[in-house]
Amino acid sequence: MTNSVEAAIDFLTNRKFGLVASIVNGLGSLPNNERNVLSEQKAKIEEFKATLRNMDKNELLTLHKRSLAIEAEQALQRTLQEERDRFYNQPAANADYVHWSKAAHWTVDEAVALSFGKDPDFVTWKKIEPLKEKSAFAKAFSKRRDLALRATRWKKFHDLIPPVTFVSWAKEIKIDLPQELICEVEKIGGLCINWHEQYQKLKAEIAANKITSKPESTRKSENLLQALTSVAVDAYGYDPQSAKSTAPQDIADALAKRGKKVDPKTIRTWLKEGNELLPQNR
Template sequence: MSGEEKKIFYIIERTFPRFSKEIRDALDGAMSENKGHPDTSDLIVKETWQRIKWPLESDGQEWGSPKNPPSKAMLEQLRQVIEEGQSLEEALWRKSADDLHAAYHEIKSRDLTAENIRRSQRAAELDLNRFFNEPEATADFAKWASLATWTVAEAAALSFGKCPNIVNLESLSAIGSRSLFVGAFKQRLQQLSRALEAGDIKSPNRPQQFFNWFVANEIEIPQRMNDVIQQNSKRLINYRSLYEQSCARASELEQRVLKLEASTTGNDADVFDRKKTSYRIVLGLAIAVFGYRTDQRNKAAAEIEDALRYIGEPVDVKVGTIRDFLKDAANALEFNWLVPEDSLWADKRVPRRR
């Protein structure tokens, strides 16, 4: 069969399925045995009927059976099919090669699209029962949003509302490429990796930076993820404001300390002792901004750690180191501080840890 014949019969089968290969083959046999008779003569139609490989269906219903003589209505129905089918075939043969190819390509593309839709629907149905759609695979956004940074793989999983500990490349590798979710996950992972390489997402990969990238690229993310990140964003803005206020206060205190040192008489080495100066500045800020007390242990050191962690390297210091430094500063300066209830700094605290 030539290429043109294949295209013509493909078009016939897709546009006029009643003129099936079984009927065409039976008709060709009848015509060979009864040369000179018109294609739709009673003899040819009856002979074609006898040669058809049964059962033959049309629109989901069987036409009949060779065991029983065909009725006049059945033969007339077969005659109409032959006439319409041959008319279509003749029209296709009259087309130019380019027009025939265009008609074939249009129908083929339509069939492929329909097939792809069916496959996608089937893949989506299979995904519904896979582990990544189980309740335990749902992300706890409050937990993940509290972390200082995310990896690219974690951000990819969270953007689909999935827990990165359960849904990741390793756990998805056993499913294969036919899963729509697996394909989407790998694509999202690739997008994020390239955005990181291009500098669109800045190190150290904070949750807010991933969130901003999702929004900028109009990528749909779970509403819960949006809500939690937005809440944390407001909290971080408050910390930045406190940090800026602390810097301003530190500068003011430093100037006051320098003036006091300049006006103090005594040993020059003691007046300009840089270590004691740093003790004064840090201890003063701890008291003024974070409510530090020398008479009892409170959450000031932990809150200072939170603020420094938000700022990041190189000022990130652990709470134990902060607590020891403040204690050393108080001892070196022989200084005790209790916060009165009506203290000027009573309302200048950063938010407490929960």
């Protein structure tokens, strides 16, 4: 109990007198004018401590407990205010989803910033990294960035990520994204598709419908045409009945980005052949 009482007295004294309470014992080394001022403060401190010692112990400990709670609440409010004042919580840090959804690609850091609803030009990893041990937001940013970097190593996507691919990956591993970002990306890039899952489905369908009587090269060509058509329908909105479908041009553009030039008319012919090969009662 004695230790608790002394701890309470020390805490309450320091809370009332601040730094002065810890230096009044070193008066001998100070100039006379400062020593006189501190001597007066020391007398007040000793008087305050005497008052505390004369209090009922339970009353003193209750006061100590209440003061601790007040100080903890004040510290919390200071922390919250500091967080509210940080650059990434200012209006200028909010992302322009319409603009970024139209970008051909995002970098990893841009994608992570957008996943939090932040403008990648304003909220950068260079600014966030020094805060990762001080801020809950910065810590969450760091962890999500780590997941994205690991995904690049496993070829989930590359350093330059199509927006629709990043959104698909985030959904796959249950990362919450701003709904407005998802909507804007899907307006531009189509529905988010799990390409690995689509590949496995196509592979299973092809294996189930394998026609052994045909030469291997013919089967492979027909399977690839069917796969291309299926992907064109799912990812590029290809309509086999429409002569004006933009899907062939979109696919040609995607190939061109990777250094392969193919005439959209050729791709339209492939899609037509693939559609004829697919089961018609699908």
